[in-house]
Amino acid sequence: xxxIKLTIDNKSVEAAQGTTILDAAASVGINIPTLCHMKLHDxxxxxxxxxxxxxxxxxxxxxxxxxxxxTEVTEGMNIKTHSIRxxxxxxxxxxxxxxxxxxxxxxxxxxxxxxxxALAQKLGIREIHYKGEQxxxxxxxxxxxxxxxxxxxLCRRCEMMCNEVQTVGVLSAINRGFITxxxxxxxxxxxxxxxxxxxxxxxxxxxxxxxxxxxxxxxIRALSDPNKTVIVQTAPAVRAALGEEFGLEPGSLVTGKMAxxxxxxxxxxxxxTDFAADLTIMEEGTELLSRLNKHLQGDKSVKLPxxxxxxxxxVKFFEHQFPDLIDIPSTAxxxxxxxxxxxxxxxxxxxxxxxxxxxxxxxxPCLAKKYECAxxxxxxxxxxxxxxxITTRELAQLIKLANIDFNALPEEEFDNPLGESTGAGxxxxxxxxxxxxxxxxxxxxxxxxxxxxxxxxxxxxxxGIRHATIDFNGLDLNIGIAHGLGNARKLLEDIRNGKSDxxxxxxxxxxxxxxxxxxxxxxxxxxxxxKKRQEALYREDKSKPIRKSHENPYIKKIYEEFLGHPLSEIxxxxxxxxxxxxxxx
Amino acid sequence: MPKIKxxxxxxxxxxxxCTKYGNEEGELINVLHNVxxxxxxxxxxxxEVIARELNIPVARIYGVVTFYSFxxxxxxxxxxxxxxxxxxxxxxxxEQVLEEFKRQLKIDVGQTTPDGKFSLGxxxxxxxxxxxxxxxxxxxxxxxxxxQQVRKILSDYIIGCPHSES
Numbered sequence: 137x138x139x140i141k142l143t144i145d146n147k148s149v150e151a152a153q154g155t156t157i158l159d160a161a162a163s164v165g166i167n168i169p170t171l172c173h174m175k176l177h178d179x180x181x182x183x184x185x186x187x188x189x190x191x192x193x194x195x196x197x198x199x200x201x202x203x204x205x206x207t208e209v210t211e212g213m214n215i216k217t218h219s220i221r222x223x224x225x226x227x228x229x230x231x232x233x234x235x236x237x238x239x240x241x242x243x244x245x246x247x248x249x250x251x252x253x254a255l256a257q258k259l260g261i262r263e264i265h266y267k268g269e270q271x272x273x274x275x276x277x278x279x280x281x282x283x284x285x286x287x288x289x290l291c292r293r294c295e296m297m298c299n300e301v302q303t304v305g306v307l308s309a310i311n312r313g314f315i316t317x318x319x320x321x322x323x324x325x326x327x328x329x330x331x332x333x334x335x336x337x338x339x340x341x342x343x344x345x346x347x348x349x350x351x352x353x354x355x356i357r358a359l360s361d362p363n364k365t366v367i368v369q370t371a372p373a374v375r376a377a378l379g380e381e382f383g384l385e386p387g388s389l390v391t392g393k394m395a396x397x398x399x400x401x402x403x404x405x406x407x408x409t410d411f412a413a414d415l416t417i418m419e420e421g422t423e424l425l426s427r428l429n430k431h432l433q434g435d436k437s438v439k440l441p442x443x444x445x446x447x448x449x450x451v452k453f454f455e456h457q458f459p460d461l462i463d464i465p466s467t468a469x470x471x472x473x474x475x476x477x478x479x480x481x482x483x484x485x486x487x488x489x490x491x492x493x494x495x496x497x498x499x500x501p502c503l504a505k506k507y508e509c510a511x512x513x514x515x516x517x518x519x520x521x522x523x524x525x526i527t528t529r530e531l532a533q534l535i536k537l538a539n540i541d542f543n544a545l546p547e548e549e550f551d552n553p554l555g556e557s558t559g560a561g562x563x564x565x566x567x568x569x570x571x572x573x574x575x576x577x578x579x580x581x582x583x584x585x586x587x588x589x590x591x592x593x594x595x596x597x598x599x600g601i602r603h604a605t606i607d608f609n610g611l612d613l614n615i616g617i618a619h620g621l622g623n624a625r626k627l628l629e630d631i632r633n634g635k636s637d638x639x640x641x642x643x644x645x646x647x648x649x650x651x652x653x654x655x656x657x658x659x660x661x662x663x664x665x666x667k668k669r670q671e672a673l674y675r676e677d678k679s680k681p682i683r684k685s686h687e688n689p690y691i692k693k694i695y696e697e698f699l700g701h702p703l704s705e706i707x708x709x710x711x712x713x714x715x716x717x718x719x720x721x
Numbered sequence: 722m723p724k725i726k727x728x729x730x731x732x733x734x735x736x737x738x739c740t741k742y743g744n745e746e747g748e749l750i751n752v753l754h755n756v757x758x759x760x761x762x763x764x765x766x767x768x769e770v771i772a773r774e775l776n777i778p779v780a781r782i783y784g785v786v787t788f789y790s791f792x793x794x795x796x797x798x799x800x801x802x803x804x805x806x807x808x809x810x811x812x813x814x815x816e817q818v819l820e821e822f823k824r825q826l827k828i829d830v831g832q833t834t835p836d837g838k839f840s841l842g843x844x845x846x847x848x849x850x851x852x853x854x855x856x857x858x859x860x861x862x863x864x865x866x867x868x869q870q871v872r873k874i875l876s877d878y879i880i881g882c883p884h885s886e887s
Contacts (some may be wrong), residue, residue, distance in 0.1 A: 305778025321780040322765050331782075414857040 137181040149209075156184075157193055157204035157215060168193060168217050169226065171233075171255055172291035173205040174340055174661040178598055179620075179647050183296040183340075188289065189229045192254065193217045201225055224321065227259050235266040237343075238286050246344030249658050252289060253343075273317055278326035279510050280349055280503040285317050288345040294318060294337035301647065302337035302621040304453065306331045330456040330718075334621065334645040335503030335654015340661070348503050348655060351524045352534050358495040358523070359402040365487065366495040368398050368404040369554070371474045372413065373501040373565030373650035374528045378671035380657040380665070381532030382542040387668030389676055391546025397535050398499075398550060408550045409498065410557030412475035413564040413573070415694070416446060417685035419711050420468040421578040422702035424640055428582075432611075439464050441631065441638040444570050446470045446509035449645035449713065453621050457718035458628050467712040471564065472498050472505055473514050475554065476521030477710040482698050483554060491519055498525045503566070503655030504645070513713060527655025556690040559590075559676070559683030566670045567619035567649035568595045568602065571642035575606055575615070576684045583609040590683050596674070598648065598667065601626065603638070616641040619649050664681035727766050734759060735767060739774035746777050749785060753792055762793045790844075798833045798840035800878045805855040807846030814867070815854035820841060821868040822856075825875060840880070 138153040144161050151160040161168050172188040175181070186206035193204045196214040201222060216222060229333070239246050275287040295318055298307040306320050306329045320329040338346045358366050361525035379388035398406045423442065430438040443465040445451060451470075454461060469477070475498070480491040498505065502525075508514070509522035526534075535542055545648060550556070560576055563569030572595045579587055594604040595615065600623040606613045616638040618624045625641045630636040646652045652659070659665045682688060699707050738755045744750035752771060757763050763786055772779035772859050786792040804810075804819040819830070822841055826834055833840040852864025857876065863874055 299778065299781070305780055308778065308780035308784035310780075310784045312788045319780075321768070321778070322784040 140211050142209050144215045145217055145343055151209050155209050157207050157209055158191060159208050161217060166217055168204045169255055169698045170189055170205055171251060171342060174293050176661060176663040178663055181301055181647060183293045184294050188291060190226055192222060192225050194219045194222050195586060227261060230255055230259055230261060231264050232266055233289050234264050235268055236270050244344040245347040248255055250344060251342035262424045268513050276325050280506040281326055281338055282347050282349055284345055287343045287686060288318055290316060293340040294346060297336040297340055302334060302336055303625050304332055332449035332452040333504040333507045334592045336646060338503060338655045348527055349506060350530060351526050352530050354524050355497055355526060364493055364495045365404050365489045366497060367407055367479060368403040368497045369407045370394060370499040371408040371501055371650060372562050372673060374499050374654060376651060376669040377656045378528050378532060386665040389672050393542060393545040395550050396545040396548040397540050397542055400540050401534060403536055405413050405551045407554035408557050409471045409475055410561030411554045412471035413561035414558055414685035414688045414691050415474050416468055416471050417573050417577050418691060418702045419707060420466045421574045423466050423468060425578055425582055428639060441636060441641045442466050444642045446570055447645050449504035450643050455718040459719045461628060461631060462715040469711055469713045472522055482520050495523045498522050499531045501524050501528050502652045503654040523547060529655060531656060537646055553690045556688060558685055558688050559680035560685045562676045563673050565650040566673050568617050568643050571595055571615055571617060573685060575714055577686045579608055614638045619644045620647045621645050725764055725766055732770055735770045736774055739771060744775055746775055757792060762796045764794055773855060795833055799838050800858050801840045803844045803857040806843045806845055809850035810854040813853040816870045818854055818856060818866050821871040821879045825871055
């Protein structure tokens with residue numbers, strides 16, 4: 137590859153052919169401001185419509201300013217990134233964007249995390265010189281996501297995520313000129329569309345145009361109701377990201393502080409979704425082995441591969457887009473819903489509280505979990521198994537609201553019995569983790585021998601589609617892994633076309649898995665943050681005394697006392713579910 | 722928007738058009754042109770059929786349909802009226818002509834009269850700038866139109882109207 141020599145702000149720079157001015161400048165520590173541009177390194181996710189013009193730079197010999205995010209470097213280029221002409225242009229475009237933006241920053245859900253706000257701050261904008269028409273659109277509220285398009289700056293990141301990365305295809309720019317807006321088809325509401333609520337549009341939105349439905353108020357009301365027993369479960373990915381909201385380095389594990397904070401907030405029992413993840417492995421792993429054994433005995437009615445079913449956005453995705461394959465995913469409910477069912481049907485009895493007076497709150501890295509817990513099949517007589525699902529960000533908000541000095545908190549443990557978990561449960565939060573946890577248990581149940589090694593490095597990583605073959609004592613088990621729904625679609629199309637030779641496939645909707653969920657602290661396009669969260673989960677797994685789900689003593693106990701055995705009748709009733717064809721309206 | 726049910730033979734027609742273009746995503750605009758040519762407009766249900774045939778999200782089709790002013794999601798009237806808003810026509814007063822059509826027909830641009838007789842649209846240049854301002858009704862071109870002539874033009878299409886010549 138040719139190396140190109142150029143000068144940026146009087147610094148000599150060498151860059152490979154095809155590099156953009158933006159990347160070349162970043163390589164020598166010059167960070168040109170951007171707004172619409174976003175690049176998640178190593179995941180082939182990039183948005184560069186070159187539309188906002190905030191990244192313009194002056195190139196010697198070129199009449200017009202050049203947008204740095206889409207202009208490639210050429211030999212001998214001499215670039216100024218902060219000449220007066222550049223600064224004036226940059227401020228002008230930013231002021232023009234602001235002139236069509238509501239000024240409710242003080243009360244905006246995105247305040248403090250808004251990239252437009254940060255840009256205005258960086259550019260020192262103190263006055264908007266332009267007064268003109270402002271866009272007004274109706275607000276669209278769904279079970280998980282709120283669209284306030286008055287705040288949209290048309291960066292098109294959400295559209296890129298929805299169409300190219302997730303291939304869900306709900307969002308598109310419609311109309312032209314000033315009235316252009318990003319919207320579902322026919323300006324329908326999100327909840328009438330094929331939206332999966334994966335929340336990746338929210339995760340990348342630079343402003344407050346796309347945000348989550350806020351349930352913190354409902355949680356506070358439940359906590360202050362003396363008649364209610366309020367219990368909480370925390371998803372694995374939350375502990376690896378919550379610290380970021382309190383200034384800690386990405387990848388800091390705050391499991392103990394999180395448990396302490398939840399106790400201070402007033403939750404009566406602080407439990408862990410990881411426990412339910414172990415339960416999921418018992419059910420899903422047994423289902424896998426049962427299907428596999430039947431398949432090996434030549435039963436043609438058995439469907440393989442088995443697909444994981446922990447991710448509610450993924451479930452909604454195949455219900456809409458692959459209704460012909462709805463009998464392939466595992467029938468196991470997600471850990472969130474298994475926890476809810478156990479809490480309201482087992483734990484409630486243990487502590488002698490009516491299910492109506494037991495409030496189950498879950499802390500999730502996810503927006504689709506809000507939708508999932510509201511699905512009809514996860515309620516009994518109108519009372520949901522999980523009452524409220526709030527995001528990592530909402531939990532941080534609650535902690536701040538309660539004047540808790542998070543970083544000064546002691547490390548505390550989860551309560552029992554639903555707080556005890558294994559390393560297998562912890563890694564559920566990252567791509568590759570669910571299937572690794574399943575393999576650890578399925579291997580030992582299938583072969584009757586202890587695993588030679590617990591860590592399956594071959595299942596880990598950040599590549600969008602991965603595969604590995606695991607030796608199950610002479611039987612080669614082909615495992616596929618996909619994260620991001622676009623990657624999932626490729627594997628599903630192979631299955632549909634009979635080209636798949638996988639026995640089991642793990643699918644997570646969000647890039648990186650739950651660590652990159654739509655409810656996590658904003659990564660602002662920094663993929664390194666996701667990697668650090670992933671490393672943190674593997675670190676926590678390693679530090680656990682028990683790392684296989686079937687060895688969790690409390691899991692054993694709940695089967696002895698209550699469930700009987702995996703796939704028992706009561707398991708089917710409480711821990712399994714069915715899927716619906718949503719392709720027809 | 723009222724929901725309509727499209728007939729099976731209409732679905733068949735749309736399928737044939739899509740097949741003619743190889744069900745190629747890149748042929749979307751040609752497909753839309755063809756379908757609108759046959760049906761007169763592109764309602765939501767039609768866009769959904771095209772989406773299925775070309776295997777693309779319906780949101781993208783809606784994006785294209787709303788981007789180009791040529792495409793319409795409302796049925797055109799029996800006599801579609803287009804007022805040229807190109808530069809030459811505009812400076813010679815086509816805006817006032819358009820306003821007069823709106824006033825007479827009691828509809829806005831992009832709408833159709835309740836009796837289905839007229840629909841009103843604007844376009845950019847028909848290549849007859851010497852006749853500015855220009856109005857088209859169906860295929861017929863009217864030149865040097867003044868607001869005062871609007872009633873007269875409309876009467877050409879209303880049988881039994883006192884202004885009708887023929």
